[in-house]
Amino acid sequence: MGFGSRFCHVRGAKFLDAQRLTKTYRVGSETVYALRDVNFVALQGDFVVINGPSGSGKTTFLNLMSVIDRPTSGEVFIESQPTSTQSEGQLAYLRKTKIGLVFQSFNLIPVLSAAENVEYPLLLQRRPKPERQERVAALLAEVGLSDLARRRPNELSGGQRQRVAIARALVSGPMIVLADEPTANLDSKTGEAVMDLMRRLNEEHCVTFIVVTHDPAVSRYAGRRVRIHDGRLEEGEGNGVAASAS
Amino acid sequence: MGWRLPLRSLWRNRRRTLLSLAVIALGTAVSLFVLGFLENSRFQIQESTVQEYGNLQVASPKLWKNETDGYDYLVSPRDVARLASLLEMEPGFRGSTSELQFPGLLGTGRETQVIRAIGIEPENPVLDFAEHAVAGRGLQLSDTASAFVGRTLAERLSLSVGSVIMVTLTTVNGAYNASPFTVVGIYKYSNEQFEQQVVFVPLAFAQRLLNTDGVDRIVISLDRIEASNPVASRLAAALQTDGTHLAPRTWDDLSPFYRQLASYFNALFAFLSLAISILVFFIILQVQTLAFLERTREIGTIRALGTTQREVFGLFFSESAWLAVLGSSMGVALGALLVAAFNAVGIQWLPPGTIEKFTLGARIEVKTALVPFAVSLVATLLSALYPAAQASRLRVVEALRIE
Numbered sequence: 001m002g003f004g005s006r007f008c009h010v011r012g013a014k015f016l017d018a019q020r021l022t023k024t025y026r027v028g029s030e031t032v033y034a035l036r037d038v039n040f041v042a043l044q045g046d047f048v049v050i051n052g053p054s055g056s057g058k059t060t061f062l063n064l065m066s067v068i069d070r071p072t073s074g075e076v077f078i079e080s081q082p083t084s085t086q087s088e089g090q091l092a093y094l095r096k097t098k099i100g101l102v103f104q105s106f107n108l109i110p111v112l113s114a115a116e117n118v119e120y121p122l123l124l125q126r127r128p129k130p131e132r133q134e135r136v137a138a139l140l141a142e143v144g145l146s147d148l149a150r151r152r153p154n155e156l157s158g159g160q161r162q163r164v165a166i167a168r169a170l171v172s173g174p175m176i177v178l179a180d181e182p183t184a185n186l187d188s189k190t191g192e193a194v195m196d197l198m199r200r201l202n203e204e205h206c207v208t209f210i211v212v213t214h215d216p217a218v219s220r221y222a223g224r225r226v227r228i229h230d231g232r233l234e235e236g237e238g239n240g241v242a243a244s245a246s
Numbered sequence: 247m248g249w250r251l252p253l254r255s256l257w258r259n260r261r262r263t264l265l266s267l268a269v270i271a272l273g274t275a276v277s278l279f280v281l282g283f284l285e286n287s288r289f290q291i292q293e294s295t296v297q298e299y300g301n302l303q304v305a306s307p308k309l310w311k312n313e314t315d316g317y318d319y320l321v322s323p324r325d326v327a328r329l330a331s332l333l334e335m336e337p338g339f340r341g342s343t344s345e346l347q348f349p350g351l352l353g354t355g356r357e358t359q360v361i362r363a364i365g366i367e368p369e370n371p372v373l374d375f376a377e378h379a380v381a382g383r384g385l386q387l388s389d390t391a392s393a394f395v396g397r398t399l400a401e402r403l404s405l406s407v408g409s410v411i412m413v414t415l416t417t418v419n420g421a422y423n424a425s426p427f428t429v430v431g432i433y434k435y436s437n438e439q440f441e442q443q444v445v446f447v448p449l450a451f452a453q454r455l456l457n458t459d460g461v462d463r464i465v466i467s468l469d470r471i472e473a474s475n476p477v478a479s480r481l482a483a484a485l486q487t488d489g490t491h492l493a494p495r496t497w498d499d500l501s502p503f504y505r506q507l508a509s510y511f512n513a514l515f516a517f518l519s520l521a522i523s524i525l526v527f528f529i530i531l532q533v534q535t536l537a538f539l540e541r542t543r544e545i546g547t548i549r550a551l552g553t554t555q556r557e558v559f560g561l562f563f564s565e566s567a568w569l570a571v572l573g574s575s576m577g578v579a580l581g582a583l584l585v586a587a588f589n590a591v592g593i594q595w596l597p598p599g600t601i602e603k604f605t606l607g608a609r610i611e612v613k614t615a616l617v618p619f620a621v622s623l624v625a626t627l628l629s630a631l632y633p634a635a636q637a638s639r640l641r642v643v644e645a646l647r648i649e
Contacts (some may be wrong), residue, residue, distance in 0.1 A: 033271070057502070063643050066550065068549070068550050068642040068643055069642070069643040088554075088555060089554055089555075092549070092552050092553065092554045092555075093552065094552075095550060095551065095552040096551065096552025096553075097552070101550050101551065103547070103646075106648075107544070107547040109251070109544060109547070109548070110544075111251065111254035111255055111257070111258060112251065112254070112256070116250065120548070121552065121553065122553055124551065124552050124553055124557070143632070168551075
């Protein structure tokens with residue numbers, strides 16, 4: 001299959017580096033800190049689980065890592081390149097080619113079939129049709145949905161939808177997959193299956209996973225745990241890669 | 247997603263899409279029907295104008311400018327022959343005939359009537375009105391003091407075939423002359439005033455009465471109406487080059503009524519198209535804005551996946567393009583059906599100032615259909631610009647927050 005596998009020889013290389021990230025919002029005349037001076041490094045092949053209660057800044061952190069939002073101060077480096085100076089088009093290119101996203105509510109396009117949803121990122125990359133078909137078929141087989149390729153999202157269960165979303169996140173061979181509460185809308189059994197799948201894909205294909213969750217059960221899948229509280233990161237048990245609050 | 251995503255997105259809300267299609271289709275159909283109706287009316291008037299005036303007329307510039315002094319504008323036989331030789335070189339030339347028009351006073355012994363007599367070459371292939379005869383016949387080559395009168399004039403003066411009328415006129419030298427004419431035929435025409443005033447007489451006899459060998463105009467028939475202007479330009483240039491003081495006028499130059507009517511029809515259609523476009527514009531604008539609002543989260547998702555702002559704009563615009571093409575095509579089909587049904591019913595109408603009923607109809611050709619199609623298409627696409635731009639400018643994070 002090959003998605004992600006081309007990076008296996010660089011397991012442990014620094015891919016994503018966030019330095020002194022702060023994100024504030026204005027609420028009336030008050031400034032609210034969603035993130036305060038956060039440093040974080042993700043290495044190739046990491047499986048990071050970020051825990052924290054609601055409102056702790058998990059989603060804000062993920063939005064900044066996936067470059068769909070910009071920090072108030074600080075910098076996110078992807079492959080050592082600063083992202084704050086990049087245009088919207090350049091950031092879109094980064095997301096399209098290097099970052100995969102999995103959402104809490106799956107966020108599949110309702111008018112497209114499972115296969116077409118998985119194919120979407122490849123279309124954005126203007127990949128040729130035979131290549132698209134091959135990769136989509138392989139990814140759907142990987143997540144166990146080959147038989148349901150032609151179904152629309154409303155004809156799939158929650159777990160199946162999330163597996164389609166994972167296939168979509170991986171199809172273009174990203175270096176990192178960022179998942180925001182991927183099990184929140186699933187029952188515990190399905191949630192476990194989804195986490196098993198992500199963990200397997202991480203191990204087999206060297207794709208870095210950063211999973212944000214408030215579900216303590218997800219933490220057991222972590223190669224590395226990070227806790228986020230009041231906008232600050234605290235490194236938990238794991239491989240000891242830098243993640244700290246200043 | 248190529249064509250698939252925009253096309254499928256159209257059917258997310260079927261009722262709304264069908265309503266949009268209905269608005270576009272109805273607007274296009276009404277527009278096409280009205281244009282077809284106006285085009286048919288214009289075409290019929292054009293045909294009757296060409297029938298009355300020929301494709302072109304050539305005469306002295308004095309006649310066209312109404313700067314005549316007596317009969318000083320008449321065209322000599324030499325110039326007529328010169329013109330004939332020029333016309334022989336025109337590929338679309340079908341035929342020509344000379345005319346000599348003069349005012350006269352027609353008397354029956356009981357009543358008199360001012361007339362416009364037209365001396366024509368009998369049995370000419372261009373303009374002899376013989377096919378309009380409702381009694382008797384048209385003029386023939388052997389005729390001398392014969393008259394072919396209009397139905398309204400005949401009714402008014404109680405004339406019938408065989409009646410003898412006296413026509414009094416002024417010769418080119420300013421002397422009075424008069425001659426009896428025998429009515430050999432009565433014609434009908436769509437224009438009441440024409441029927442009442444115009445009396446056709448043989449050209450040779452008219453020249454004898456007026457004491458001239460000249461004519462006042464040469465009427466030219468061409469194989470295609472579109473050839474009128476190019477032939478007129480070439481003739482004008484050739485006549486100027488060889489110093490012949492004659493000037494051509496095309497059929498629409500000669501009929502200010504036609505020109506006014508054509509302008510009026512164009513203005514009417516432009517106004518109608520504008521009204522329909524505005525209607526289509528605002529309805530589609532509202533529909534697409536709603537679609538954009540409903541799909542804010544989805545826009546956030548595809549942007550998060552790496553879709554550029556330009557691609558999002560293209561996606562929404564493509565949806566409207568599908569809507570525009572489908573709606574406009576349906577409208578053309580519906581309009582064609584309306585036209586066919588209208589033509590099949592065959593409603594009769596008597597236009598003001600005319601005495602002949604004619605069948606109302608509509609006429610559509612490819613170019614006629616293209617105009618309403620294009621108008622609806624452009625109105626729909628314009629209405630899509632704002633929602634598509636709004637969709638493309640959404641901030642990803644904010645869009646993803648929308649439930």
